[in-house]
Amino acid sequence: MASWTPGNRPKRSSFQFSFTICPRPYLALSSLNDGPGSYGATARNGARRRSRKFTVPLSPTGSILVNPLCGPHEIERVAAVQFWKMRTSLSIGRIAGIEIGLNWSLAIAFFLFTASLAGEVFPSDVPGYAQTAYIVAAIAAVLLFYASLLAHELGHAIVARRLGNRVDGITLWLFGGVARLSGDSVSDSAELRITLVGPAITIAVAIVFAVIAAVLATLNVFPLTVDLLGWLARINFILAAFNLIPAFPLDGGRVLRALLWRFTHDQLRATSIAAWLGRAFGVVLILGGLSMAFLQASLINGVWLGVLGWFLFSAAGSQELQTRLQRSLTGVTVRDVMVPDPVTAPDWITVDDFVARYATVHRATAYPIRDFNGQLSGLVTLHDVSAIAPPRRAGTQVRVIARSLTQVALARPDDALIDVLHQVEDPATAYVLVKDGDRLVGMVSPEDIGRALDLAGLRQPGPVTTGRSGTSPGTVGDV
DSSP states (O other), X not given: XXXXXXXXXXXXXXXXXXXXXXXXXXXXXXXXXXXXXEEEEEEEETXXXXXXXXXXXXXXXXXXXXXXXXXXXXXXXXXXXXXXXXXXXXXXXXXXXXEEEEOTTHHXXXXXXXXXXIIIIHHHHSTTSOHHHHHHHHHHHHHHHHHHHHHHHHHHHHHHHHTTEEEEEEEEETTEEEEEEEEXXXXXXXXXXXXXXXXXXXXXXXXXXXXXXXXXHHHTOOHHHHHHHHHHHHHHXXXXXXXXXXXXXXXXXXXXXXHHHHHHSOHHHHHHHHHHXXXXXXXXXXXXXXXXXXXXXXXXXXHHHHHHHHHHHHHHHHHHXXXXXXXXXXXXXXXXXXXXXXXXEESSSBHHHHIIIIITTSOOSEEEEEOTTSOEEEEEEHHHHHTSOHHHHTTOBHHHHSEEGGGSEEEOTTSBHHHHHHHSSOTTTOOEXXXXXXXXXXXXXXXXXXXXXXXXXXXXXXXXXXXXXXXXXXXXXXX
């Protein structure tokens, strides 16, 4: 929980707040309208307690995201990189070279859709079939619906790649799909092209389903198939219409941002306006969900609508801060933040030897390790060492507790830092090994990333002019 009290300064430009938190970090979202200020955070994590004060620039809307366990850089880091970073639970392959993944939450939607279609929709529309037929039709309908979602996201991803963006992959989840884009800069016209292709594909898919359903209905054959195709046509038309609502980060909100960017010549201002509308729409959905749940006694639909509204509200704010972060880190490379020539340790020594010869001698918190042949074999951190009980350290080799190279992010010195932040699982705990060819030339620690983000918060990025480089959207998400 968080409590807020005005500071004692004459002007209300500072707030003091305290948090009592669980062992894992969490986010507290707040809205302030008092301009930049100094904030003090007190965090409790298990038996440890620490306090710190820091200065945080607020957005024009006064929205900030706070992780009280960490420093001021955590506000933008968590919001921009981690909060809405959609994780893939299962990779199902590649299409056109783009990795396709499924998030575990997709199973919830699959169950709900299948149960609704097999238990209510199809039996009501086309009675007289066995229950097994309804179940098979429902499963087929849901799988085809997911295929249409994938086609939508592939449209975003392929156009983005053609325009010079790197595509990290596509993930399907509870509320649709997310195409993860990063890399080269885009203009407002490029963002329009990336965004509009998704709804265009969805409408085209809906038309195809509708035409096939109409032909089969005219021939008076396969009535259950006709109903299945009709449902697919309707749901895709609804999906396209909903996505075109001008509420960021929906496709319609991204179109609005691109148009505002074109007319204002300021990407950040355009993003702020579109994000404000996105949050407002999210609030409307949350209130609508509460109304359905408590006034109309439709609990399931109300909860579903409320959760969707919460997602849009949170994602809009996160995407706005992501744009700010990307703008602030424009031109910052891995070389600018890395520690050159880090101390390396042999991977065959025992943990006791490592503590005596490295951990207590050097000030690093992580050490790349090498094998007998001098080849880089992994990374060991002080946290990894602390997890080994002292009696076991004399008989445990460092290579046993170290992270393999497949578990450590790798980068080149001239890579953009913002791209590296998108690649790592959690910048608060990630270490990045920097290689120039086969040679280890540096390492980036969470502290280095934090300092870079602190400095990014001190920069005052100017507007991005139409036709010049802005930053690519970190994700293109659809419901």
